[in-house]
Amino acid sequence: AQSVTQLDSQVPVFEEAPVELRCNYSSSVSVYLFWYVQYPNQGLQLLLKYLSGSTLVKGINGFEAEFNKSQTSFHLRKPSVHISDTAEYFCAVSLSGGSYIPTFGRGTSLIVHP
Amino acid sequence: NAGVTQTPKFQVLKTGQSMTLQCAQDMNHNSMYWYRQDPGMGLRLIYYSASEGTTDKGEVPNGYNVSRLNKREFSLRLESAAPSQTSVYFCASMSGATSGANVLTFGAGSRLTVL
Numbered sequence: 001a002q003s004v005t006q007l008d009s010q011v012p013v014f015e016e017a018p019v020e021l022r023c024n025y026s027s028s029v030s031v032y033l034f035w036y037v038q039y040p041n042q043g044l045q046l047l048l049k050y051l052s053g054s055t056l057v058k059g060i061n062g063f064e065a066e067f068n069k070s071q072t073s074f075h076l077r078k079p080s081v082h083i084s085d086t087a088e089y090f091c092a093v094s095l096s097g098g099s100y101i102p103t104f105g106r107g108t109s110l111i112v113h114p
Numbered sequence: 115n116a117g118v119t120q121t122p123k124f125q126v127l128k129t130g131q132s133m134t135l136q137c138a139q140d141m142n143h144n145s146m147y148w149y150r151q152d153p154g155m156g157l158r159l160i161y162y163s164a165s166e167g168t169t170d171k172g173e174v175p176n177g178y179n180v181s182r183l184n185k186r187e188f189s190l191r192l193e194s195a196a197p198s199q200t201s202v203y204f205c206a207s208m209s210g211a212t213s214g215a216n217v218l219t220f221g222a223g224s225r226l227t228v229l
Contacts, residue, residue, distance in 0.1 A: 009154065032215050043118070043204055043220035044157075051215050090156065100213055101147075101172075106156035 002027040006105035021076040021108045023091035030096040033074040038088040086112045120221035127195045127228045135190040137205030145208045146188035150201040195228045
């Protein structure tokens, strides 16, 4: 079975600073990786996904993530955050074969201060 | 372009009362899911329906029942609510049930408080 660990429950950062949200996964087979974002009082929406190919994936709102197979990581980055990026971010993993249902991490709350 | 619609958005129940959360999607998706979200716990899968006519337990099914009424609708029922079921509930759908590459589309959530 697969599992996901988001290493930080909360990340405070000042506006226009860079940010990295960390995600590590565990799986014995190939995986697909996702980042979802949840803005206050809303449902989750897809930020970006890695299925195959280039290990650097670009998503919406200037976010990007890099798949590192040797370190089993899929960290999310943004070079300059805005107040509007304040949200909960969830990393998720599903298997490329077998169970198609994604497993979610516990989430990281990104808090952007002015 | 409604996507996934959940009702109600808010509900307060007393211990022992029953209620049903409704979910409908208009994207012709085959699979549907119910998650609960609790602080520090992330999203936990309650039940899912891989296709019309099938339902299966997820990680935390105790105290819940589901019905896949048709391809569009998937309801979650609490027969006898308990304070431990105070949570935010999300319905989601996905186009297929055979590939992990598919993306979940979520509803806006239903906030349930059990007193």
